[in-house]
Amino acid sequence: MTATLWPDHLFLVGCGNMAGQMLARWLDCGLDPARVAVLRPSGKPIAEGVRVMSAYPDALPAGTTVLLGMKPYQIADVAASLAPLCGEDTRIVSILAGTPLADLRARFPAARAVVRAMPNLPVGIGQGVTGLYTDAATAAQARDAIGSLIAPLGLVEWIADEGRFNEVTALSGCGPAFLFRFIDALARAGEALGLPADQAARMALATVEGAASMAARASDSPGTLADRVASPGGMTREGLNVLDADDRLLSLLTDTLAAARDRGEAMARGG
Numbered sequence: 001m002t003a004t005l006w007p008d009h010l011f012l013v014g015c016g017n018m019a020g021q022m023l024a025r026w027l028d029c030g031l032d033p034a035r036v037a038v039l040r041p042s043g044k045p046i047a048e049g050v051r052v053m054s055a056y057p058d059a060l061p062a063g064t065t066v067l068l069g070m071k072p073y074q075i076a077d078v079a080a081s082l083a084p085l086c087g088e089d090t091r092i093v094s095i096l097a098g099t100p101l102a103d104l105r106a107r108f109p110a111a112r113a114v115v116r117a118m119p120n121l122p123v124g125i126g127q128g129v130t131g132l133y134t135d136a137a138t139a140a141q142a143r144d145a146i147g148s149l150i151a152p153l154g155l156v157e158w159i160a161d162e163g164r165f166n167e168v169t170a171l172s173g174c175g176p177a178f179l180f181r182f183i184d185a186l187a188r189a190g191e192a193l194g195l196p197a198d199q200a201a202r203m204a205l206a207t208v209e210g211a212a213s214m215a216a217r218a219s220d221s222p223g224t225l226a227d228r229v230a231s232p233g234g235m236t237r238e239g240l241n242v243l244d245a246d247d248r249l250l251s252l253l254t255d256t257l258a259a260a261r262d263r264g265e266a267m268a269r270g271g
């Protein structure tokens with residue numbers, strides 16, 4: 001992996017579940033905490049050496065990279081305080097779901113580099129997925145610097161068409177929640193068939209972890225790997241027949257992603 005281009009100054013507005021995982025990973029990977037300032041209303045400490053404030057500073061150092069990590073509905077209030085502190089060399093990275101780039105540009109008119117990022121929670125262990133989108137107004141150097149900052153978080157995918165950003169959010173941003181549910185359901189199904197609950201929970205988690213790691217290393221597709229588990233005439237095929245009947249699992253996941261995507265589109269319309 002190439003060395004990360006750490007920003008000289010990183011200012012996080014909000015540092016809860018998601019931005020907190022991003023920052024934890026950056027600090028683990030060598031980001032100097034003295035370069036980081038965090039604004040969070042609670043003022044709760046974050047990590048040794050990271051400056052936490054509960055009110056906006058009078059100014060931001062030139063060239064600050066700002067990570068917007070609060071809730072999407074707070075953008076108007078945040079922009080009212082933050083935009084006056086931004087210059088043309090301020091770089092804005094927004095992880096706000098359902099908040100289009102045009103909206104961000106309108107709220108931070110001085111900043112030239114504005115990037116939408118959609119991470120997911122496993123970024124904290126460097127195994128996340130982050131979708132990125134920007135437009136031509138963001139200079140290549142700023143785009144590369146932000147890409148470099150995101151790289152230690154896991155897989156990075158630049159999205160060519162912002163119109164796809166809510167689908168990306170549904171798949172990888174929300175995806176960990178759907179997989180946590182799957183792990184839970186696998187365990188509860190084992191329990192329903194008679195296994196002890198604690199044993200079923202351990203085995204479901206380890207099975208998903210092992211299968212995901214194997215799929216990540218394999219040259220074969222997950223579909224081929226599934227067939228490799230299924231002996232002809234054996235037990236797995238009977239189970240797969242249940243999942244595959246009328247594309248049951250595929251339909252369920254398509255409906256799941258579509259519902260999440262639709263919520264993102266409603267949020268973008270101000271809902």
Ligand SMILES: NC(=O)c1ccc[n+]([C@@H]2O[C@H](COP(=O)([O-])OP(=O)(O)OC[C@H]3O[C@@H](n4cnc5c(N)ncnc54)[C@H](OP(=O)(O)O)[C@@H]3O)[C@@H](O)[C@H]2O)c1
Pocket residue numbers: 013014015016017018019020039040041042043044069070071072074077078095096097118119120121173174
């Ligand atoms: N959770 C995910 O898996 C995920 C994935 C991708 C993107 N996102 C996006 O990440 C953002 C944050 O989600 P989250 O799950 O991390 O939420 P969260 O845990 O509730 O964190 C929200 C953060 O915003 C701070 N905050 C509250 N009011 C604020 C204000 N008026 N100004 C500035 N900061 C304020 C909170 O401060 P305190 O710490 O002081 O309470 C907290 O640090 C959302 O925009 C969401 O769309 C989340």
